[in-house]
Each structure stands twice: as structure tokens, then as C-alpha cells.
Amino acid sequence: xxxxxNRRVALLRSVKLEGSWRMCVPHVDxxxxxxxxxxxxxxxxxxxxxxxxxRWYLSWYEAGRKKWQKVSGNSLTDAINExxxxxxxxxxxxxxxxxxxxxxxxxxxxxxxxxxFLVDLKLTTPSADGLAxxxxxxxxxxxxxxxxxxxxxxxxxxxxVNACRKQGLSDRTVYNRYVALGTVLRxxxxxxxxxxxxxxxxxxxxxxxxxxxxxxxxAFFKVVDDPYxxxxxxxxxxxGMRYRELNHLExxxxxxxxxxxxxxxxxxxxxxxxxxxxxxxxxxxxxxxKLKAWREQNPxxxxxxxxxxxxxxxxxxxxxxxxxxxxxxxxEGWRLHRFRATYCTWAxxxxxxxxxxxxxxxxxxxxxxxxxxxxxxxxxxxxxxNSVFANAKF
Numbered sequence: 001x002x003x004x005x006n007r008r009v010a011l012l013r014s015v016k017l018e019g020s021w022r023m024c025v026p027h028v029d030x031x032x033x034x035x036x037x038x039x040x041x042x043x044x045x046x047x048x049x050x051x052x053x054x055r056w057y058l059s060w061y062e063a064g065r066k067k068w069q070k071v072s073g074n075s076l077t078d079a080i081n082e083x084x085x086x087x088x089x090x091x092x093x094x095x096x097x098x099x100x101x102x103x104x105x106x107x108x109x110x111x112x113x114x115x116x117f118l119v120d121l122k123l124t125t126p127s128a129d130g131l132a133x134x135x136x137x138x139x140x141x142x143x144x145x146x147x148x149x150x151x152x153x154x155x156x157x158x159x160x161v162n163a164c165r166k167q168g169l170s171d172r173t174v175y176n177r178y179v180a181l182g183t184v185l186r187x188x189x190x191x192x193x194x195x196x197x198x199x200x201x202x203x204x205x206x207x208x209x210x211x212x213x214x215x216x217x218x219a220f221f222k223v224v225d226d227p228y229x230x231x232x233x234x235x236x237x238x239x240g241m242r243y244r245e246l247n248h249l250e251x252x253x254x255x256x257x258x259x260x261x262x263x264x265x266x267x268x269x270x271x272x273x274x275x276x277x278x279x280x281x282x283x284x285x286x287x288x289x290k291l292k293a294w295r296e297q298n299p300x301x302x303x304x305x306x307x308x309x310x311x312x313x314x315x316x317x318x319x320x321x322x323x324x325x326x327x328x329x330x331x332e333g334w335r336l337h338r339f340r341a342t343y344c345t346w347a348x349x350x351x352x353x354x355x356x357x358x359x360x361x362x363x364x365x366x367x368x369x370x371x372x373x374x375x376x377x378x379x380x381x382x383x384x385x386n387s388v389f390a391n392a393k394f
Contacts, residue, residue: 008060008061008087009058009059009060009083009086009087009090010025010058010059010060011026011034011056011057011058011059011079011080011083012024012025012026012056012057012058012059013025013026013039013054013055013056013057013079014054014055014056014057015039015048015054016054017041017046017048022041023057024039024040024041024046024048025039025040026038026039026040026076027039027040027045034076034079034080036076036150036151036153037153055070055071056070056071056073056075056076056078056079056082057069057070057071058070058071058079058082058083058086060086060090062090069082069086075148075150075151076150077107077148077150107148108148108149108188109147109148109149110141110142110145110146110147110148110149110152110188111142113149113184113187113188114138114141114142114184114188116187117134117138117184117187118134118135118138120187121134127270127271127272128269128270128271129244131270133176133177133180134180134183134184136177137177137180137181137184138184140160140163140164140167140177141160141181141184143163144156144159144160144163145160149185149188149189149190150189150190152185152190152195153195154195154196154197154200157178157181157192157195157196158196158200160178160181161174161178161202164177164178170204171202171203171204171205172204174202174204175202175203175204178192178201178202208371209341209344209345209371209372210333210338210341211338211341211342211344211345211346211372212338212339212341212342216329217237217342219327219328219329220233220323220324220327220329221233221234222327223323223326223327224323226319228305229316229319229323231290231291231294231305232246232305232316232319233316233319233320233339234287234290235287235291235305236336236339236340236343237339237342237343238283238284238287238343239261239281239283239287239343239360240281240339240340240343240344240347240360240361241261241263241281241340242274242337242340242362243316243317243336243337244271244312245263245273246304246305247303247305247306247312247313247314247316248266248269248271248303248312249261249263249303249304249305250266250302250303250304251295251301251302251303251304253304254291254295254304256283256288256291256292256295259282259283259284259285259288260280260281260282260283261280261281261283262278262280262281263278263279263280263281263362264278265278269312271312273362274362275364277362277364279359279360279362281360282360291304316336317335317336320334320335320336321334340361341372343361344357344361344369344372345372347360348372354366354369354370357369357372
């Protein structure tokens with residue numbers, strides 16, 4: 001309850017519980033914020049959905065007598081605004097204080113906040129992927145959210161999560177979009193962690209890296225008859241680069257004499273390295289020879305592997321699946337990122353140190369690279385375990 005002089009106005013909420021209307025006291029935290037979900041009934045705290053049928057009332061004492069007034073609106077915001085006006089009116093009546101001019105502020109909608117969020121985001125020059133992510137998140141959420149941010153409930157967020165799953169997104173992608181939604185809602189003053197209980201938050205299971213085998217790579221490259229795709233896939237395999245790092249690579253980033261690629265930020269293209277960490281990638285000799293020949297064939301292009309209009313090419317996944325099918329594999333399991341997983345696994349199998357691999361691939365977390373080490377040691381561990389039980393007589 002807020003205080004004006006010695007005048008106090010309480011907020012009460014009448015909620016329909018088990019078919020009967022019950023007068024409840026809404027929970028107020030230590031900062032004076034009134035909860036839209038927690039109420040007290042006969043000393044017991046209950047959780048009530050903001051969408052449950054309810055009515056708000058004001059209560060105060062005047063000349064020793066308790067007074068009541070029904071709030072004209074049905075939302076918590078309406079109740080808080082009307083309480084503020086009533087408190088000011090009581091103080092004015094008591095000591096002659098001029099009544100403040102309570103011009104009703106225009107309520108900002110979720111749409112207002114998300115529009116402003118995108119405007120601010122663009123000013124920070126985000127990557128194209130980041131901008132696309134937030135656009136997708138906002139578009140999906142606006143279809144299931146109420147009009148005003150203070151009315152957002154756990155049900156609305158769960159509808160958003162369900163809508164993402166209906167789009168066929170993986171658990172990992174759904175989780176990423178949920179985290180992105182939290183960033184968007186913070187701009188509207190909504191803390192997603194307080195809205196959604198931990199047990200109801202989306203999760204995902206971290207899968208082990210799945211590299212291609214040597215046999216798969218031999219069969220795959222055998223059927224790739226397009227020189228462009230063949231060199232693209234070979235470069236992905238032999239450098240461990242992420243596909244967006246390679247499809248944004250320009251010839252100015254290439255030093256074939258030093259046998260290196262330089263990966264850095266390209267603001268004008270909306271590209272940033274992961275975690276904004278640039279690096280230099282070392283090239284193997286035979287790949288350098290092929291890239292020199294490729295440059296001689298394309299002496300005026302800006303991008304190493306661009307489109308016919310010399311733009312970043314975003315269609316490599318289609319090529320991977322096409323040639324995987326041609327080689328007799330199920331194309332569903334073939335992805336561009338598996339070339340990176342294969343590079344890491346094969347490099348560790350050959351004895352390259354974790355630190356060297358991290359500098360080459362741009363990993364900043366040792367735990368991430370250790371996942372590849374497990375796969376690289378799989379056959380060795382198998383042999384060691386076989387020797388352990390080789391003399392068992394049962």
C-alpha cells in the first residue's frame with residue numbers, strides 16, 4: 001500500500017475460485033510491486049492466472065469508516081492507476097493540497113516495445129543472422145501475446161514455445177529462440193525468469209559431434225562433379241571454418257604466400273565472427289595450390305566463393321544434400337557443420353593439441369573442443385577396453 005500523508009488506499013482482488021468469487025489480497029514484494037498472479041486467501045498464498053476472471057477494488061478508511069470502490073478496468077495497471085488518483089484525492093481533501101493533473105499516460109503495447117527493440121538493434125549493426133533471429137522471434141510471439149507487456153503470463157510464453165516446435169525447429173533452436181525472447185521482453189520490463197518457472201522452461205540435450213568417416217568423404221567427393229562445389233566442400237573440410245565465415249570470405253582476406261585466411265568483422269555485410277572473435281586460419285599445401293588456380297580462373301571477383309553476382313552464397317546446404325544423395329547416402333543427415341566436426345575430429349586423431357585446434361577453429365571454450373576429443377579417441381578406447389577383458393574366462 002502507498003501512503004499520502006496519513007491516508008492509505010489498499011488494492012483488493014476478487015477472484016473466481018472453484019466456482020465462487022473470493023476476495024483476496026494481492027502479494028506485494030519488498031519494492032512495493034503488486035503481483036498479477038500471487039494472492040493471499042485466509043493467510044494462504046495462491047497462484048492465480050492473470051487471465052482468470054477477476055475484479056479489482058480499492059479500500060480505504062474515511063472518518064473511521066471503511067469505504068469501497070470498484071475499479072473501472074479489469075487489469076492490474078488500471079487498478080494501480082486508479083489507486084494513485086484516489087490517494088491524491090484523499091490528500092487534497094484532507095489538507096487542501098492541489099489535486100495533481102493525472103493525464104492518463106498512453107499505455108505502450110507489446111508491439112510498441114518490439115518495434116523499438118528492432119530499431120535499437122539495427123543501430124548496433126547486428127549480424128544478418130542475429131537480426132533474422134530476433135525478427136523471427138518477434139513475429140512468432142506477436143501472434144500469441146496479449147496486447148500489453150504487464151499482461152504476459154506463462155501461458156503466453158508456452159504458446160510461443162509450442163509455436164516454435166510446430167515450425168519443425170529442433171530443441172536446441174527452440175531454446176535459442178526462448179533465450180532471444182527473454183532479451184526482447186527485458187526491453188519491455190518483463191523478466192522471463194520470473195514469468196516462467198524453471199521446470200517449464202524449454203531445454204535441449206547436447207548431442208555429441210558427428211563427423212563424417214573417411215569412407216563417406218571418399219564416396220562423397222567422388223560424385224561431386226561441379227568444380228565450384230568441390231572446392232567449397234574441400235575448403236570447409238580442410239580448414240574447419242563455419243560456413244558463414246567461408247561464404248563471406250573475400251580475396252583480400254586471403255594470403256596464399258603465407259598460406260592463411262583472415263576471418264574478421266564485415267559490418268557492411270552484416271557479418272561478425274562468433275563472439276566477435278577474429279582469427280587467422282592456416283591452410284594445407286594442396287588446398288593453397290587449388291585456390292591459386294581458382295583465383296586465376298576468377299581474377300576479378302570480390303568473394304572467394306560468391307554467387308554469379310559476386311555475393312555471399314547461401315545455397316551450399318542444397319549442394320551437400322544433392323551430392324550426398326547422388327553418392328547413395330540419406331541426405332537428411334548431411335549438414336555443412338559436419339565438415340567442421342570432421343576437421344576437428346580428424347585433427348585430434350592426428351595428434352594436434354587442443355590449444356592449436358582452438359586457435360585454428362576459433363573455439364573459446366575448452367569444453368566444446370573436448371567433445372571432439374572423445375570422438376577422436378573412440379577407437380583407441382575400444383581397443384584398450386578389449387585388452388582389459390581379453391583374458392576373462394566367462
